[in-house]
Amino acid sequence: MPKRALLSVSDKTGLVDLARGLVELGWELISTGGTARTLTAAGLPVTEVAAVTGFPEILDGRVKTLHPKIHGGILARPTPEHLDQLQEQGIQPIDLVVVNLYPFRETIARPGVTPEEAIENIDIGGPTMVRAAAKNHERVAVVVDPASYSEVLAELREKGNLSPATRRRLAAAAFAHTAAYDAAIAAYFQRLIRNEEPFPVHFILSGEKVQDLRYGENPHQQAAFYRLPAVPPGSLAGARQLQGKELSYNNLMDLDAAWNLASDFKEPVAAIIKHTNPCGVARATTPSQAYRLAYAADPVSAFGGIVALNRTVDAATAREMTEIFLEAVIAPDFTPEALEILKGKPNLRLLAAGERAAYRVQEYQVRPVSGGFLVQEPDYHVLDPERLKVVTTRKPEAREMEDLLFAWQVVKHVKSNAIVVAKDGVTLGIGAGQMNRVGAARIALEQAGAGAKGAVLASDAFFPFSDTVELAAKAGITAIIQPGGSVRDEESIKAADAARIAMVFTGIRHFRH
Numbered sequence: 126m127p128k129r130a131l132l133s134v135s136d137k138t139g140l141v142d143l144a145r146g147l148v149e150l151g152w153e154l155i156s157t158g159g160t161a162r163t164l165t166a167a168g169l170p171v172t173e174v175a176a177v178t179g180f181p182e183i184l185d186g187r188v189k190t191l192h193p194k195i196h197g198g199i200l201a202r203p204t205p206e207h208l209d210q211l212q213e214q215g216i217q218p219i220d221l222v223v224v225n226l227y228p229f230r231e232t233i234a235r236p237g238v239t240p241e242e243a244i245e246n247i248d249i250g251g252p253t254m255v256r257a258a259a260k261n262h263e264r265v266a267v268v269v270d271p272a273s274y275s276e277v278l279a280e281l282r283e284k285g286n287l288s289p290a291t292r293r294r295l296a297a298a299a300f301a302h303t304a305a306y307d308a309a310i311a312a313y314f315q316r317l318i319r320n321e322e323p324f325p326v327h328f329i330l331s332g333e334k335v336q337d338l339r340y341g342e343n344p345h346q347q348a349a350f351y352r353l354p355a356v357p358p359g360s361l362a363g364a365r366q367l368q369g370k371e372l373s374y375n376n377l378m379d380l381d382a383a384w385n386l387a388s389d390f391k392e393p394v395a396a397i398i399k400h401t402n403p404c405g406v407a408r409a410t411t412p413s414q415a416y417r418l419a420y421a422a423d424p425v426s427a428f429g430g431i432v433a434l435n436r437t438v439d440a441a442t443a444r445e446m447t448e449i450f451l452e453a454v455i456a457p458d459f460t461p462e463a464l465e466i467l468k469g470k471p472n473l474r475l476l477a478a479g480e481r482a483a484y485r486v487q488e489y490q491v492r493p494v495s496g497g498f499l500v501q502e503p504d505y506h507v508l509d510p511e512r513l514k515v516v517t518t519r520k521p522e523a524r525e526m527e528d529l530l531f532a533w534q535v536v537k538h539v540k541s542n543a544i545v546v547a548k549d550g551v552t553l554g555i556g557a558g559q560m561n562r563v564g565a566a567r568i569a570l571e572q573a574g575a576g577a578k579g580a581v582l583a584s585d586a587f588f589p590f591s592d593t594v595e596l597a598a599k600a601g602i603t604a605i606i607q608p609g610g611s612v613r614d615e616e617s618i619k620a621a622d623a624a625r626i627a628m629v630f631t632g633i634r635h636f637r638h
């Protein structure tokens with residue numbers, strides 16, 4: 126008996142070549158409407174599913190292959206009992222199922238798509254066949270990705286059938302494919318009811334592999350990079366690597382931190398990141414000036430750093446960048462002249478991330494813990510300067526206020542406990558990830574050195590004691606921004622007043638763990 130393949134694909138890429146190859150090997154083809162038409166047009170012999178089932182496709186294609194003659198043909202095991210039952214019912218076995226599903230993800234990615242259009246693109250018959258064939262991979266092979274057609278055909282040509290190992294591998298890919306498809310559907314519906322239920326009972330996360338990574342955080346850890354089904358413009362997972370060495374796990378972690386920081390600002394900003402914390406951040410009128418100032422903020426730490434710019438990298442910036450060793454640069458784009466200059470540093474990784482269409486690019490932030498994961502809204506809080514509360518006798522001057530707002534926006538991107546010292550739109554000292562606040566302040570002030578005189582200081586959370594204010598006063602800090610809300614706020618305010626420091630409360634905390 127000839128082998129039979131059921132082909133039912135939305136994406137017709139590679140279909141005719143695969144089908145022709147099967148026919149040449151003596152296979153019979155069964156197909157649904159559109160797929161059958163493509164095959165007939167290519168001059169290939171094909172039997173319509175409707176002819177097999179004796180039942181027409183109905184309900185605008187909602188029911189085509191959902192029939193015992195199809196599912197019996199797929200699900201029968203190669204046992205005498207099952208094969209006898211097929212014979213009794215006049216069902217012929219199906220040996221290969223080639224299906225790809227209605228383009229649900231592509232449909233919901235279209236701007237202005239209606240729920241009706243989305244729903245019509247939920248494939249029911251396709252996943253049913255895919256899962257049936259994958260379950261019965263002992264006998265049936267299932268192919269869901271046109272990229273696999275040539276290797277399947279090659280193995281059939283070479284060996285006459287597919288090995289059990291190949292069928293198991295195809296089944297694993299098929300179950301992952303339908304799971305990812307269902308995850309996209311579930312996520313779509315969860316988004317529709319998000320206001321009623323922000324955190325669903327089952328949180329489903331699915332990703333598509335961007336690339337295997339050489340290793341993880343350390344060389345003894347394996348790792349890979351995945352992207353979400355819908356990558357918003359201006360995301361790291363959608364960035365194009367234009368040159369440079371292969372990206373590492375740590376590069377990606379740092380690039381994300383750098384890119385999120387730079388993207389948080391409207392004006393040109395450069396950020397240099399080491400181990401996910403900024404070592405230099407600067408705001409200027411041009412990208413080259415911003416980069417120069419960010420580098421000068423801490424040249425020692427900037428060595429081997431990851432740079433993010435929220436403006437296209439131009440020739441002037443590129444020239445500056447060739448002066449030291451950097452690991453990677455991410456920006457919306459690079460001018461052709463800048464790329465030409467940076468070719469001189471062939472190992473330097475360059476990533477063009479495009480512009481962010483929206484401020485909020487991430488719906489959820491997911492962090493693993495042992496045996497589970499935490500899900501939260503990302504920290505997209507934007508401070509309204511009108512709501513700042515001046516708590517000291519002296520109010521910040523306009524220049525100080527600008528620096529306070531800049532330092533506050535930077536400190537949001539520094540691991541807690543975090544202190545940022547800044548002046549004239551440039552960070553002078555950053556204390557990151559300390560176990561006590563005054564320790565972070567000590568590091569930031571020491572780094573700022575004499576520059577702290579006349580600078581401002583931002584703290585990601587309130588001061589539990591007045592010690593940080595006292596330290597800041599000694600270093601010559603003139604203004605402080607912090608959330609406020611400690612039971613000992615009065616002591617900090619008193620210490621600030623004593624030193625003529627202007628202090629403002631944000632009422633908002635920016636912890637980052």
Ligand SMILES: NC(=O)c1ncn([C@@H]2O[C@H](COP(=O)(O)O)[C@@H](O)[C@H]2O)c1NC=O
Pocket residue numbers: 133134135136156157158159160161186187188189190191224225226227247248249250251252
């Ligand atoms: N309803 C069914 O019985 C059914 N059977 C197969 N499909 C899908 O129909 C598509 C192919 O349709 P056509 O061959 O008409 O272009 C495939 O994406 C396949 O997954 C179905 N459609 C959706 O549920």
